[in-house]
Amino acid sequence: MSLQTNSKVVTRFAPSPTGFLHIGSLRTALFNYVYAKQHGGKYVLRIEDTDKARNTPEFEKDIMDGLVWLGLQHDEFFRQSEHAGKHKIYLQKLIDNGAAYISKEKIEKEGDRAEVIRFKNPNKKVAFDDLIRGHVEFDTTELGDFVIAKSLDEPVFHFAVVADDFDEGITHVIRGEDHISNTPRQILIQEALGAPRPVYAHLPLILAEDRSKLSKRKHGEAVSLAYYRKLGYLKEALINFIGMLGWNPGNDEELLSLDDFISKFTIEKVQKGGAILNVEKLKWLNREYIKKMPTAELLNIVSAKMPNTQGEILERALPSIVDHISVFSDIDSLAASGEFNYLSNVDDYPKEKLFWKDESDGSVVINHFNFALETLKKLPAEPTAEQVKTALWDYASEKGRGQVLWPLRYALSGKDKSPDPFVLISILGTIQATERINAAIKKLS
Numbered sequence: 001m002s003l004q005t006n007s008k009v010v011t012r013f014a015p016s017p018t019g020f021l022h023i024g025s026l027r028t029a030l031f032n033y034v035y036a037k038q039h040g041g042k043y044v045l046r047i048e049d050t051d052k053a054r055n056t057p058e059f060e061k062d063i064m065d066g067l068v069w070l071g072l073q074h075d076e077f078f079r080q081s082e083h084a085g086k087h088k089i090y091l092q093k094l095i096d097n098g099a100a101y102i103s104k105e106k107i108e109k110e111g112d113r114a115e116v117i118r119f120k121n122p123n124k125k126v127a128f129d130d131l132i133r134g135h136v137e138f139d140t141t142e143l144g145d146f147v148i149a150k151s152l153d154e155p156v157f158h159f160a161v162v163a164d165d166f167d168e169g170i171t172h173v174i175r176g177e178d179h180i181s182n183t184p185r186q187i188l189i190q191e192a193l194g195a196p197r198p199v200y201a202h203l204p205l206i207l208a209e210d211r212s213k214l215s216k217r218k219h220g221e222a223v224s225l226a227y228y229r230k231l232g233y234l235k236e237a238l239i240n241f242i243g244m245l246g247w248n249p250g251n252d253e254e255l256l257s258l259d260d261f262i263s264k265f266t267i268e269k270v271q272k273g274g275a276i277l278n279v280e281k282l283k284w285l286n287r288e289y290i291k292k293m294p295t296a297e298l299l300n301i302v303s304a305k306m307p308n309t310q311g312e313i314l315e316r317a318l319p320s321i322v323d324h325i326s327v328f329s330d331i332d333s334l335a336a337s338g339e340f341n342y343l344s345n346v347d348d349y350p351k352e353k354l355f356w357k358d359e360s361d362g363s364v365v366i367n368h369f370n371f372a373l374e375t376l377k378k379l380p381a382e383p384t385a386e387q388v389k390t391a392l393w394d395y396a397s398e399k400g401r402g403q404v405l406w407p408l409r410y411a412l413s414g415k416d417k418s419p420d421p422f423v424l425i426s427i428l429g430t431i432q433a434t435e436r437i438n439a440a441i442k443k444l445s
């Protein structure tokens with residue numbers, strides 16, 4: 001049945017522009033792209049824009065932009081509406097050869113009669129070997145003579161899909177499991193048109209963490225690529241994440257690039273059961289890709305978000321900033337809540353904050369500060385955290401770590417929570433650190 005002999009693989013992604021590019025559709029696009037590329041074939045993008053009431057140019061643009069941004073560049077592009085002439089010819093052909101007929105039918109509500117084109121169902125068993133789901137059989141009898149067009153100019157979805165797949169030479173139909181029940185109808189139409197049958201692969205559903213079906217109504221924006229993109233997720237992380245919704249390389253490898261998918265993806269190993277969209281996993285992946293970014297690029301992004309912080313300080317603070325975020329938009333919320341204020345100034349704080357637990361003797365704290373000031377003088381202007389730690393550790397161990405390090409950290413950051421004082425000094429440099437310790441001494445005096 002299949003036309004695999006000597007034919008080049010041609011896959012297609014066929015979104016209907018009736019909504020923003022959905023994570024599930026994106027996985028369909030990715031697997032079609034990857035499958036075509038790994039077989040030296042062609043990947044077609046076909047916008048199925050025949051539902052005029054629900055299509056919008058805005059959604060079409062969102063879909064195209066999203067795919068290009070992720071690097072899933074198509075080799076050929078079609079818009080289904082541009083094939084209306086062809087659809088008409090095929091419909092006429094089916095009517096002429098008796099495979100379809102025009103039927104005048106009463107429209108329930110209006111009591112009018114209208115014409116539809118119905119497919120003459122041969123009422124037989126249709127079987128196909130799905131690359132993922134294995135052998136699938138359907139008895140098409142219960143489908144009856146199903147409608148394939150409202151008129152010669154208005155084919156329904158099943159018909160248009162089959163006609164276009166035929167015209168575009170699609171060899172592999174890789175799509176969501178929600179389409180599996182359409183397949184028998186489409187096979188019957190193919191046979192009537194004399195079209196070769198493509199190989200089918202139906203991908204498992206994508207489920208939310210509570211195992212409910214992912215839907216826009218229930219899960220809102222979090223189903224669309226645009227949402228993750230707006231939050232600043234990196235495309236590498238998104239590709240990696242989406243490619244592992246229902247597939248994995250069979251070992252413990254977690255970080256896979258688009259090229260890795262092309263070399264490692266095995267469609268037969270895609271799981272049959274629903275794939276759970278685990279946002280924590282996406283966050284983890286995103287952090288891994290942030291950590292891999294070249295410092296200069298990272299610095300550009302971070303400094304645009306924190307314009308009040310001195311460049312050198314920001315550069316030294318980068319590892320600690322990155323440590324606190326999963327996605328770049330986290331910087332905005334952390335900065336808004338004052339988390340990074342210490343990089344440019346110390347928020348005012350009451351002097352009691354400088355006392356560790358039930359300590360209340362300011363002169364003891366001043367002594368620790370003086371030791372720290374003496375130590376800073378002996379360090380390079382921009383010491384590493386390790387150097388600072390080595391210089392202060394024995395003293396802190398002897399006098400009590402909390403007693404020494406808490407006030408020091410507070411004096412340097414003005415915050416209950418911040419990096420440890422060694423890191424703070426390495427970020428601020430000894431000059432600023434000295435100023436901040438002196439200001440704390442002043443408060444206590």
Ligand code: GLU
Binds near residue numbers: 174176179
């Ligand atoms: N246009 C259909 C959809 O967006 C896909 C049709 C197909 O893949 O066969 O769900």
